[in-house]
Amino acid sequence: EPEVTQTPSHQVTQMGQEVILRCVPISNHLYFYWYRQILGQKVEFLVSFYNNEISEKSEIFDDQFSVERPDGSNFTLKIRSTKLEDSAMYFCASGWAYNEQFFGPGTRLTVL
Amino acid sequence: GESVGLHLPTLSVQEGDNSIINCAYSNSASDYFIWYKQESGKGPQFIIDIRSNMDKRQGQRVTVLLNKTVKHLSLQIAATQPGDSAVYFCAENADSNTGNQFYFGTGTSLTVIP
Numbered sequence A: 001e002p003e004v005t006q007t008p009s010h011q012v013t014q015m016g017q018e019v020i021l022r023c024v025p026i027s028n029h030l031y032f033y034w035y036r037q038i039l040g041q042k043v044e045f046l047v048s049f050y051n052n053e054i055s056e057k058s059e060i061f062d063d064q065f066s067v068e069r070p071d072g073s074n075f076t077l078k079i080r081s082t083k084l085e086d087s088a089m090y091f092c093a094s095g096w097a098y099n100e101q102f103f104g105p106g107t108r109l110t111v112l
Numbered sequence B: 001g002e003s004v005g006l007h008l009p010t011l012s013v014q015e016g017d018n019s020i021i022n023c024a025y026s027n028s029a030s031d032y033f034i035w036y037k038q039e040s041g042k043g044p045q046f047i048i049d050i051r052s053n054m055d056k057r058q059g060q061r062v063t064v065l066l067n068k069t070v071k072h073l074s075l076q077i078a079a080t081q082p083g084d085s086a087v088y089f090c091a092e093n094a095d096s097n098t099g100n101q102f103y104f105g106t107g108t109s110l111t112v113i114p
Helices: none
Strands: A006-009 A011-015 A020-023 A031-037 A043-050 A053-057 A065-068 A075-081 A087-093 A109-110 B010-014 B020-025 B034-039 B045-051 B057-058 B061-066 B072-077 B086-093 B108-113
Touching: A006 A087, A006 A109, A020 A031, A020 A087, A020 A109, A043 A065, A043 A075, A043 B057, A075 A087, B010 B020, B020 B034, B020 B086, B034 B061, B034 B072, B045 B057, B045 B061, B045 B072, B072 B086
Parallel strands: A011 A109, B010 B108
Antiparallel strands: A006 A020, A020 A075, A031 A043, A031 A087, A043 A053, A065 A075, A087 A109, B020 B072, B034 B045, B034 B086, B057 B061, B061 B072, B086 B108
16 A cells, blocks of 8 residues: 655754755655644644645744655655754655645654 | 644543544634544554534444534544554644645544553
């Protein structure tokens, strides 16, 4: 069964550094998402992406964040200058329809 | 965003018993809801969904009930098994025809006792 994959599984970085989290959505899915989950807290929506552009973003998704679908298979989340509070699990999701979301296993980001 | 919360943060049940996990939502405009299961170290996994024009939907061993009057959602798991042990989230969408931003609840941790 196809599934969303994410790399790396764990990323450790220094505060102020740039990180790129990578996701390979399920083939032929049209909608792509990033969520984050701070330890012990709710899953929070960051951004949705459709037709090669951002369709929705939350207030969390500020200028430090960007997304890209560089080659038709990967979907990346870039954090330009990481802060301590960016430490969280980051989940990628994809779907055929706007209300369908299959989640990846997540990348644990630790900012020191 | 509107809040989506869970009444019980933890729930323990005996194997074979039925489980009921509850969720309250506050946005009366929400019209689409999903229950997710999250096992340790994994991403959320879709279990079942329901639209606001329904009050009940059944899947395999799971039933979701929606009470729009009191803005309450529940997930019933029949004959709970050890593999059902996980954190369960409800998520709501307030514009299921165009929007794809979901708001998640905090989660209920279900432990199945063999």
